[in-house]
Amino acid sequence: MASSDPSRVRRTRDDSASDARFITFSCTQRKPFLSKDRTRTWFVEALERSRRTHGFHLWAWVIMPEHVHLLLWPGSAPFRLADALYTLKKSVSNRALSFVRNNTPQFLDAMADIDERGRGSHRFWQRGGGYDRNTYTAREIWEKIDYIHANPVQRGLCEHPTDWPWSSAKAFAMRSSEPIAIDFDSLPPPPPGYHPPF
DSSP states (O other): OOOSOGGGSOOOOOTTSOOEEEEEEEBGGGOOTTOSHHHHHHHHHHHHHHHHHHOOEEEEEEEOSSEEEEEEEOTTSOOOHHHHHHHHHHHHHHHHHHHHHHHOGGGGGGGEEEOTTSOEEEOSBOSSOOEEEEEOSHHHHHHHHHHHHHHHHHTTSOSSGGGOSSBSHHHHHHOOOOSSOOOGGGSOOOOTTOOOOO
């Protein structure tokens, strides 16, 4: 029976909508494959490549040791999140597998994965699409930005969001474009009464 409370209605994700998208995806078996600067650099490069290819606007991001959070906006261009994530993930996975095979083949066992049919492969990313939610309001967008930037602090990886070099926190604090530019021009301003932490 459907709920009569509109706040409890399940919102479906919709590629045709121009809503911002909050996305989370993990390394296979949540292993810390993103704990090295090398793989984090590959991810940043792949993120920029995916943005150029698919035309989305990047509003916030963080790389954690075993997962990633992104906040992006499709803009006005035709957009399929699955395509953008394929471009992003495939590039990182290919580079990681090539590096491991050529330099540390003993690490291949850590990347081993068996699917439901019993077929084996080596994976960098967890199977499936991860978590994906449309965001509808400026308040929700800014709350997601704060959540993304607070992740490393909550995990004890740093004391302040801007201390973590693998997120957009410093870009927000200093309007920096390093290591990847944020599309501030399209980002909605914070809602009245909302005070970002920096």
